[in-house]
Structure formats: structure tokens, C-alpha cells
Amino acid sequence: MLIQNESRVKEYLPITGLADFNKLSAKLIFGADSPAIQENRVATVQCLSGTGSLRVGGEFLARHYHERTIYIPQPTWGNHPKVFTLAGLTARSYRYYDPATRGLDFQGLLEDISSAPSGAIVLLHACAHNPTGVDPTLEQWEQIRQLMRSKALLPFFDSAYQGFASGSLDKDAQSVRMFVADGGELLMAQSYAKNMGLYGERVGALSIVCGSADIAVKVESQLKLVIRPMYSNPPLHGASIVATILKDSAMFDEWTLELKAMADRIISMREQLFNALKIRGPSVSKLWMFNLLVHFLLIPLCQSVDHLSYHAETPGDWSHIIKQIGMFTFTGLNSDQVAFMRQEYHIYMTSDGRISMAGLSSRTVPHLADAIHAAVTKLK
Ligand SMILES: Cc1ncc(COP(=O)(O)O)c(C=O)c1O
Structure with missing residues (x-):
């Protein structure tokens, strides 16, 4: 449609970007009935995808906010500390992931956030935490919200995967909407790279929810002063899409159906990988021969075969693969095992053991399961 529309121009956008895009982006993340939108308390600017939105937000805070420390989860997306440090903030971390349970270190998170200085900024992944795939439950989000508001900590949400965690755009925005509903301030960085597949178009938005409409006008004006010397104005095409x-x-309906299909496919890859690891034997052909042996020789010889486990499981608990959500699985493989899989199986992943479930297919799951099985049995 855009290409066929000959009346379209390639003029510059305003410093704050495409007005429609900004309004619709705020609506998408905060909800159409959001009180903050209805009361005109939101200042939204189009930015260069998620990274650019985080950077503009960081620079704005470094210039105008009274507390320049930002707490980021440990671990987090590798670019977070660099973006915020170069923006002029001091990055500290809060505990987030517990390697023992491969789940959330909720106690550690609450303790670290409690000991942050009043007013500090706290970066929160809105959903589908990268790299762990571990999110707080809604009850835990509520506790985090209460704690943060009681200490006047400023939430800075990063939403790079709206729709990818549950398959529902609204469900994936629930954490953010809980904070908006209490009337407090927050920053919100949105990316359309993954959920619209617009990676290279660099489409994103920064929204600042303010205490009043008056403040939102001033905030927008200051955001322009941050953006103008950085890149003048954002690109047109992606935002138009x-x-x-x-x-x-x-x-919109077609898009939400496609998103749901993507999210469901990722969930199905999780199940397939989990099941493949559960039945992984020394090798498929050996397992097949072993099964034959058990069925035709051992079973007739034994009274009871209940104790015989002839499907060798991959050692370890792999249930985190189906518990974690979103694009990524934090496998728990160590860097030696990752290197082994790269050398022996040509499987490439980040050295922290993170894999993108979106990159898997039913065809490639068996090869990955073989490699994981070999890695964890050879290199403990
Ligand atoms: C948590 C998180 N935030 C932000 C981004 C930024 O992505 P982009 O700048 O491509 O929108 C990513 C990308 O991987 C991410 O995982």
C-alpha cells in the first residue's frame, strides 16, 4: 500500500517523529482506555527502535533527573549497561536470576531494590526477559510495584517483545499497565523489531508518563533538545508501516493472529526440545538397537521390567525450557559446553548458553538435542 501510494513524499519528519505513530504506540502499550493517555500525561517520541528509545530516555534522565543511578537486572541484555553509561547514568545491578533454580531470584531482587537510594531509576523488562526468559508473576509484579512506589524509585520499562511472551499484546503489557494505573511516573521504551519483524527499519518509541498534562508538554520540549543534536529526526518508512x-x-487483527502463531510456534519448539532431551539416548541408532534388545530379549526374560529405564534421559533437569517464556531459553549450559557444541556440532549461541527458540524448527531440534546431550555427558 505504501509503495503504491504515489502521493507519498520523502520529506523529513518532525523531531518527535510521526504523530500518528506516537499516539498509536502509546495506546498499544498502555491500553486504549489508559487514564494517563486520556489525561494527556504521556509524552511520546519516535526513536531509533528499542536501543534508540533507551538512549534518548537515558540522556533525558542524565540531564534533568535528580538521581543518576540506574539499576539493571543481573543478567540483562548486553547493551543495557553501555547505553545507560554512555548516556551519562551510573549503572548498578540488582539480582534477578537464580542459576540453581533457573528461575527468578525474587528475594534477591526485592532486597537489592529495597537498598537502592530513594529516587533511583530501575530498568524493568516488560515481558520475556532477555536473556533468561524468566518473568515475575503478576503477584510478584504487584509486590515490585508497591516496593518501588514506596521508595519513589523511577521505573524505566524496556518492551522489546510485546506479544511474543504470551501471544497476546494486552497480556504482555500487564506489568506496565499496573504501574500506569497507580498514577505514578515512568519511562517506556518500545521496539517493533521483533513483534513486527521490522528489525532493520529501526522503529521504536519512547513514552514518558508524567504527573500532569502540563509537565508532559515540558518533557516533550526537552526531549526535542536531546534528539535534535543526536540525529535531528527519525526515519519515515518503518513508522509509516x-x-x-x-x-x-x-x-491489526491479521497482525495479532500472526503474532499469536509465532508465539505458539516458539512454545511448541520448547516442548519439542524438552521431549527430545528426555528421551535422548547415547545416539539414535544405539537407542533403537537397545529398544529392540529390551523388547525381544530382556522383557521375555524378566518378570517385571518396571525398573528398566531404556530411554536414557539427558542428565539434569530441563523443565526450565518449558517454564521460561519468549524468544530465549537460558539453557544453563556453561561456556565450555557451548564451545564444545560449536566445535563438534556447529551449533552457535552466545557463550552464556542463551538460545533463540525462534531459530529452531522440528527438523533441527534432534540435532540440537544430540549436541546438548553430548555436551552435558562429556563436560560436566
Ligand atoms: C531487552 C532488549 N531491549 C532492547 C532491544 C533493542 O532492540 P532494537 O534496538 O533492535 O529494537 C533488544 C534487542 O535484542 C532487547 O533484547
């Missing part, structure tokens, strides 16, 4: 889809109810 997003605005066109968000505006048109038929296209």
Missing part, C-alpha cells in the same frame, strides 16, 4: 497497520482494524 507501523502506523498503517495499527490504524486499520483488519490489518
